[in-house]
Amino acid sequence: MGGFAFAAPLALIGLASLPLIYWLLRVTPPRPREIVFPPTKILRELRPEEESPAKTPWQLLLLRLALAAALVFAMAGPVWTPAGAIAVSAAPTLLALDDSWAAAPSWDRRLAAATALIESAARGGAPVAVLTLSESAAPALGDAGRALEKLRSAQPKPWLPDRRTGAEAVAAFVRANPKARIVWISDALAEGEAGAFAAALKKAADAGARVEVLTDGHAPLALAAPANDAASLAVDVLRADAAGPGAATVSAYDAKGQIIGRSQVSFGAALRAKATLDLPVELRNDVTMLRIAGENLAGAVALLDARSKVRRVAVIGGAGLDEAQPLLSPVYYLDKALAPFAQLREARPGAVDPILTLLAERPNVVALADVGLAPGETYDALARFVEEGGTLIRFAGPRLANAADELLPVRLRRNGRVLGGAMSWETPKALADFEPASPFYGLPASKDVSVQRQVLAEPDPGLVGKTWARLSDGTPLVTAERRGKGLIVLFHVNADTSWSNLPISGLFVDMMKRICAMSGESVPLPGDDETAPAASDARVYAPLKTLDGFGALGAPGPNAQAIPAHFEGPASAEHPPGLYGPGDAFMAVQTLRPGDALTRFDFTAAGLAATELTASAPVDYRGPLLAAAILAFIADALIVLVLSGKLRLRPIAGTTGALLAFAILAQVPDARAEASQRDREAALTARLAYVVSGDAKVDETSRMGLEGLSRALSLRTSFSPAEPAAVDPSKDELAFYPMLYWPIVASAPQPSARTAARVAAYMKQGGTVVFDTRDALNQHPGDAPTPEMQWLRTFSKNLDIPELEVVPRDHVITKTFYLLDGFVGRYASGETWVEALPPESKDQASRPVRATDSVSAIVISANDLAAAWAVDKHGQPAFPLTPGGARQRELALRGGVNLVMYTLTGNYKSDQVHVRDLLERLGQ
Numbered sequence: 001m002g003g004f005a006f007a008a009p010l011a012l013i014g015l016a017s018l019p020l021i022y023w024l025l026r027v028t029p030p031r032p033r034e035i036v037f038p039p040t041k042i043l044r045e046l047r048p049e050e051e052s053p054a055k056t057p058w059q060l061l062l063l064r065l066a067l068a069a070a071l072v073f074a075m076a077g078p079v080w081t082p083a084g085a086i087a088v089s090a091a092p093t094l095l096a097l098d099d100s101w102a103a104a105p106s107w108d109r110r111l112a113a114a115t116a117l118i119e120s121a122a123r124g125g126a127p128v129a130v131l132t133l134s135e136s137a138a139p140a141l142g143d144a145g146r147a148l149e150k151l152r153s154a155q156p157k158p159w160l161p162d163r164r165t166g167a168e169a170v171a172a173f174v175r176a177n178p179k180a181r182i183v184w185i186s187d188a189l190a191e192g193e194a195g196a197f198a199a200a201l202k203k204a205a206d207a208g209a210r211v212e213v214l215t216d217g218h219a220p221l222a223l224a225a226p227a228n229d230a231a232s233l234a235v236d237v238l239r240a241d242a243a244g245p246g247a248a249t250v251s252a253y254d255a256k257g258q259i260i261g262r263s264q265v266s267f268g269a270a271l272r273a274k275a276t277l278d279l280p281v282e283l284r285n286d287v288t289m290l291r292i293a294g295e296n297l298a299g300a301v302a303l304l305d306a307r308s309k310v311r312r313v314a315v316i317g318g319a320g321l322d323e324a325q326p327l328l329s330p331v332y333y334l335d336k337a338l339a340p341f342a343q344l345r346e347a348r349p350g351a352v353d354p355i356l357t358l359l360a361e362r363p364n365v366v367a368l369a370d371v372g373l374a375p376g377e378t379y380d381a382l383a384r385f386v387e388e389g390g391t392l393i394r395f396a397g398p399r400l401a402n403a404a405d406e407l408l409p410v411r412l413r414r415n416g417r418v419l420g421g422a423m424s425w426e427t428p429k430a431l432a433d434f435e436p437a438s439p440f441y442g443l444p445a446s447k448d449v450s451v452q453r454q455v456l457a458e459p460d461p462g463l464v465g466k467t468w469a470r471l472s473d474g475t476p477l478v479t480a481e482r483r484g485k486g487l488i489v490l491f492h493v494n495a496d497t498s499w500s501n502l503p504i505s506g507l508f509v510d511m512m513k514r515i516c517a518m519s520g521e522s523v524p525l526p527g528d529d530e531t532a533p534a535a536s537d538a539r540v541y542a543p544l545k546t547l548d549g550f551g552a553l554g555a556p557g558p559n560a561q562a563i564p565a566h567f568e569g570p571a572s573a574e575h576p577p578g579l580y581g582p583g584d585a586f587m588a589v590q591t592l593r594p595g596d597a598l599t600r601f602d603f604t605a606a607g608l609a610a611t612e613l614t615a616s617a618p619v620d621y622r623g624p625l626l627a628a629a630i631l632a633f634i635a636d637a638l639i640v641l642v643l644s645g646k647l648r649l650r651p652i653a654g655t656t657g658a659l660l661a662f663a664i665l666a667q668v669p670d671a672r673a674e675a676s677q678r679d680r681e682a683a684l685t686a687r688l689a690y691v692v693s694g695d696a697k698v699d700e701t702s703r704m705g706l707e708g709l710s711r712a713l714s715l716r717t718s719f720s721p722a723e724p725a726a727v728d729p730s731k732d733e734l735a736f737y738p739m740l741y742w743p744i745v746a747s748a749p750q751p752s753a754r755t756a757a758r759v760a761a762y763m764k765q766g767g768t769v770v771f772d773t774r775d776a777l778n779q780h781p782g783d784a785p786t787p788e789m790q791w792l793r794t795f796s797k798n799l800d801i802p803e804l805e806v807v808p809r810d811h812v813i814t815k816t817f818y819l820l821d822g823f824v825g826r827y828a829s830g831e832t833w834v835e836a837l838p839p840e841s842k843d844q845a846s847r848p849v850r851a852t853d854s855v856s857a858i859v860i861s862a863n864d865l866a867a868a869w870a871v872d873k874h875g876q877p878a879f880p881l882t883p884g885g886a887r888q889r890e891l892a893l894r895g896g897v898n899l900v901m902y903t904l905t906g907n908y909k910s911d912q913v914h915v916r917d918l919l920e921r922l923g924q
Contacts, residue, residue, distance in 0.1 A: 158298035162193055188240070215610045222297075241271075338367070385486070413457070452499055454492045689726070738767065803836040804833045824892050
């Protein structure tokens, strides 16, 4: 293939040089002068038939001189270095390449510049070493081939490397090569210890090394701190330079890779902005990834895990004082702690059984504040809730201190323990530090939290493994146990401030958030195995999927290692950003931590001069000169053959002309072949089609509308049509399309009689045409027909259209997929007409669906259906509706789905309601 690519240009150049050859041949060598010999000397003076010309034509001589000059210059290896290209150097060269995710957008240009650098060093005979700043190995000098091999294997990493290791490598390289050349292709970010690496380069320059810095002008964008709370889904958008992009679009994707929503954000003069997606909780809980549109790098991706889902929490208090004094109620403190990150559910006042009432709403978590449970229906329902995967959080209190139910993680002692007060010898206790096995590990154990009273647990075997938090004296404060698929958590204090000040601390909010995030997990908890020591068996999560430098989620690399529970980063080679743990309870490691920022590095302040990254390489003229020499040699040979009479020019010229004509004709597209290919694709792939009206705006609306309808069909039905097709009824074959959408434009010329015959044949053979006059707002009862309706009436005279009627409520078209009362579009006031059905017989008067054995070949609407279906490239509605509303747009899409299903399936729905009658007849 490479040889052909090289020979093809030569052949074209050879054909182009034929006029020059012809011009050269026009100068013929001089003929020998005729001499008359005496008859006696004829035999002795005979000349040989082959004679050499008296002299070589100057044109041929010039050609041969040019051939020799081309060969001489080619052997000399001429190279031109344009402005900005990497110059040739004979010094030992170190190429330091930033390979973080920030380099991903311009990675190809960086590789091109690095390749040009290595090739320039090879031309100068200098050894080259390549140092990617994400690695820790010391660079080793070698030849250009080895350096290029290492360069080709480099890929951007999804983390910011620690450049201090690279600084040490540069110092060691300069000590071994004092007069070396060092080129740093930088991502221009200060993060990752860029200052330390720049200081090492400055020191190397002071020691005599030649230091060059190449950087890219692209300012990357990144995402940090995604948070899905009760109000909305928000994420911080970062940029490194105020002169960078002033706006960004953040898209939310579900597990299938489909876009759920988008948010536009503007920076203004700031480097950090917040993008908010106001979506229903159910949709926000389906979001698994946030990505900045147009930014293909790991920093522009934020992952959401099981902890990011908004939980539905039912809060129930047992004190009768709750309603009279709400600020003294435990429910008040629970509401304040849970409201930022959960959807709260509380029973209506006067509910007979609030627990059963709230369980009917299918919560994820149930929080009971000092509620005793007696055996019965409520107890069984709550136990079943936990067994099926729910999380039950209980708080101690006067009632629970004397209770004896089984929905507790540990056995409790009767009454409570009082710490402090006139009747106690003990003082209030503070919290102890959380152990690594606890889900609260990593939270600061505030010393301001004190406990005056608690319910003690019996010292049964396994109590240590079930303890998540303890007081300074070692007594449990929070215990938990896995029960079936669910979880039971017990706070040994009340949810108000009567026993402890924990409910009014910030630590309480964090503890409740972590417990709610664990709801639905099936990972074994520390202490579930009573034989395992809880202190050493902290949970770890193995890598499931990780991001690469370009932001693509894939299989984890060989260096990825498991992370401990509640890993907070930063991302690194051992812990790259991605998903860790089992599929039903995975954790997300983000590329950036919540407090991270992007800062553009100041090279001037570091004493370095940075130049713009360019892929311009020195131009090597050896190839073109050798090609010119080859062409000159071919031309010389042809000229010699023609002059010797062994080759005639006219047959060659004729043959060449024929070949050129054939090549030109071969490039002219065959309309019939193109039409055949189009028909073949239409026959093999189901798709909707619209008739080209000649109005660019109307045709674009039709295309967008059918694209939106095709997308809705793919999501809601088993029919997945391809991209809609634009057809011309006068030329294209219509039989391949089940339905044609025909928008009426009054200014369009009337189709010819032949076109009308083709459309009539299509309708008689089973096709359906949806004529849309789009004039619902201009139609008024009693007025003259609108121009669009008049155009349709004129055209329909040649279509042999049967009697029409407004779609009746019992027509099969209103029930093919959705149950509809009518068909709305951009407008809702227009009527929809279909082929009138014959009257029903008396014994069929009770049939709920009316239809014949065929499908109506014509549907006429005035509501501008395509405009209501149309969506833009972001999946958002393209046109406003009248009177408007999401309900009207949804009904328009449902009507479109019904139309397509009707054309594809016919009247089978009318038969389904008579299955019983059909079976009875078959039984007879």
